[in-house]
Amino acid sequence: MNRKELIEQIKKKGSFLCVGLDTDIKKIPEHLLSCEDPIFEFNKAIIDATADYCVAYKPNVAFYESLGVAGWNALDKTVRYLRENYPDQFVIADAKRGDIGNTSSLYARAFFESLQVDALTVAPYMGEDSVKPFLAYEGKWVILLALTSNPGSRDFQFMAQPDGERLFEMVLEKAQRWGNEDNLMFVVGATQGEMFADVRRVAPRSFLLVPGVGAQGGSLEEVAKWGMTTECGLLVNSSRGIIYASHGEDFAEVAAAEARKLRDHMSILLSTRGVI
Amino acid sequence: MNRKELIEQIKKKGSFLCVGLDTDIKKIPEHLLSCEDPIFEFNKAIIDATADYCVAYKPNVAFYESLGVAGWNALDKTVRYLRENYPDQFVIADAKRGDIGNTSSLYARAFFESLQVDALTVAPYMGEDSVKPFLAYEGKWVILLALTSNPGSRDFQFMAQPDGERLFEMVLEKAQRWGNEDNLMFVVGATQGEMFADVRRVAPRSFLLVPGVGAQGGSLEEVAKWGMTTECGLLVNSSRGIIYASHGEDFAEVAAAEARKLRDHMSILLSTRGVI
Numbered sequence: 001m002n003r004k005e006l007i008e009q010i011k012k013k014g015s016f017l018c019v020g021l022d023t024d025i026k027k028i029p030e031h032l033l034s035c036e037d038p039i040f041e042f043n044k045a046i047i048d049a050t051a052d053y054c055v056a057y058k059p060n061v062a063f064y065e066s067l068g069v070a071g072w073n074a075l076d077k078t079v080r081y082l083r084e085n086y087p088d089q090f091v092i093a094d095a096k097r098g099d100i101g102n103t104s105s106l107y108a109r110a111f112f113e114s115l116q117v118d119a120l121t122v123a124p125y126m127g128e129d130s131v132k133p134f135l136a137y138e139g140k141w142v143i144l145l146a147l148t149s150n151p152g153s154r155d156f157q158f159m160a161q162p163d164g165e166r167l168f169e170m171v172l173e174k175a176q177r178w179g180n181e182d183n184l185m186f187v188v189g190a191t192q193g194e195m196f197a198d199v200r201r202v203a204p205r206s207f208l209l210v211p212g213v214g215a216q217g218g219s220l221e222e223v224a225k226w227g228m229t230t231e232c233g234l235l236v237n238s239s240r241g242i243i244y245a246s247h248g249e250d251f252a253e254v255a256a257a258e259a260r261k262l263r264d265h266m267s268i269l270l271s272t273r274g275v276i
Numbered sequence: 277m278n279r280k281e282l283i284e285q286i287k288k289k290g291s292f293l294c295v296g297l298d299t300d301i302k303k304i305p306e307h308l309l310s311c312e313d314p315i316f317e318f319n320k321a322i323i324d325a326t327a328d329y330c331v332a333y334k335p336n337v338a339f340y341e342s343l344g345v346a347g348w349n350a351l352d353k354t355v356r357y358l359r360e361n362y363p364d365q366f367v368i369a370d371a372k373r374g375d376i377g378n379t380s381s382l383y384a385r386a387f388f389e390s391l392q393v394d395a396l397t398v399a400p401y402m403g404e405d406s407v408k409p410f411l412a413y414e415g416k417w418v419i420l421l422a423l424t425s426n427p428g429s430r431d432f433q434f435m436a437q438p439d440g441e442r443l444f445e446m447v448l449e450k451a452q453r454w455g456n457e458d459n460l461m462f463v464v465g466a467t468q469g470e471m472f473a474d475v476r477r478v479a480p481r482s483f484l485l486v487p488g489v490g491a492q493g494g495s496l497e498e499v500a501k502w503g504m505t506t507e508c509g510l511l512v513n514s515s516r517g518i519i520y521a522s523h524g525e526d527f528a529e530v531a532a533a534e535a536r537k538l539r540d541h542m543s544i545l546l547s548t549r550g551v552i
Contacts, residue, residue: 127428150376152403
């Protein structure tokens with residue numbers, strides 16, 4: 001999905017919600033455990049219930065990888081299900097990969113050719129040749145870690161050079177020479193609050209994938225206030241707050257209600273700021 | 277495998293060689309392609325041929341992941357084969373993982389509980405809570421990226437604070453507060469030459485995993501000169517230079533000869549520096 005199509009979806013739905021499919025076998029409702037593939041059944045139900053209220057889905061690959069071959073099968077089936085039934089959804093594999101050039105090419109093959117997601121999260125530490133192989137795919141996106149939502153983001157990402165430039169700003173700045181706003185987004189955690197203004201100084205038009213609203217404590221108001229552009233420019237992710245809102249047989253229904261609540265809030269923010 | 281056992285193996289074999297199992301279906305000898313699992317058959321032959329000359333094996337997970345479920349099966353079989361037949365080998369999954377705390381725990385489960393490797397490479401960008409879950413496993417190791425071997429290492433890893441401390445040094449320094457020399461190693465590329473002296477200033481006793489000898493142009497002499505400690509403190513990896521030394525039916529034999537050559541050179545370096 002390209003940038004124009006993504007913006008169209010956001011305007012059409014009045015939503016910039018990304019639903020995080022962090023599906024943990026230890027947390028899904030008990031009645032699903034007797035299914036042949038509980039993880040996929042759970043995802044399918046969540047997707048069917050929430051698709052009207054979101055524009056993107058983001059399975060975090062760790063949850064699937066931790067289950068070995070069964071997990072990879074469930075991930076593959078989930079992406080395929082989205083592709084076939086909801087072709088207007090933007091699909092992100094949250095894998096935070098990155099390796100030397102020839103090895104990154106293999107990860108690109110895995111996620112863009114085999115799994116066929118639209119976008120992959122990538123870690124920047126190894127620099128240009130670790131990122132570029134992902135950018136070589138027409139119509140696909142790199143979502144590069146810039147300023148993450150976790151406490152550990154304070155350890156290295158705020159390190160500053162003598163001229164005041166911080167590591168996350170250097171990542172934003174350099175990466176925009178490798179890619180452009182049509183194939184490169186950045187991860188900026190909702191917990192970073194006013195830092196969004198600093199991010200926008202360096203990356204004024206880039207889409208930002210924003211985790212950390214909900215369970216991690218970030219505020220949607222703040223994110224929109226500092227981070228929203230005239231084309232929205234945001235994909236705000238919620239995982240646990242939606243998919244585990246209920247652990248009972250009504251889990252999909254309750255997930256839908258939570259997603260709808262976020263969509264309603266997002267619609268107001270989009271309209272207040274003149275995007276729709 | 278703990279530190280003491282690893283050092284014993286190095287002394288016993290006169291080798292600090294790690295063989296990189298970067299097994300690419302597009303590069304393995306043609307006659308193996310008719311096997312049921314060509315990747316595993318290739319690895320098995322390489323392992324049987326080289327085990328006398330090395331102390332560690334390092335499959336790079338990207339090569340397996342790019343093949344989907346079949347690749348994960350081949351990786352699982354390879355690690356199992358090593359565990360059963362060569363219990364004195366140190367097994368590293370080169371996966372460069374790292375995510376927020378609760379997600380890193382899942383990667384730890386995948387690699388330390390399901391796959392049962394000794395060590396996992398981890399990317400530092402997300403800081404303490406992304407690394408610590410891996411350190412919680414008794415007897416397992418984190419190998420944290422510090423100074424990588426690729427051209428892109430210049431992009432961020434050398435960024436310096438006003439006091440002169442560079443990002444890779446900050447990684448070395450902070451990480452040693454999270455782990456210790458018994459559960460934490462660092463990746464330092466052989467292409468970094470004299471930088472090993474700077475690494476040793478901050479991490480004098482830590483084991484270093486050193487890729488980049490051979491195909492990437494690093495020198496074993498230089499690495500030993502600047503990086504070797506009284507207990508060796510090095511695992512030098514060679515992948516392509518060994519496993520693809522021949523593409524014919526004699527691939528295992530030629531791989532053994534290349535590994536033996538490196539071992540011979542390493543034995544001299546260990547003995548010159550008084551380690552053995």
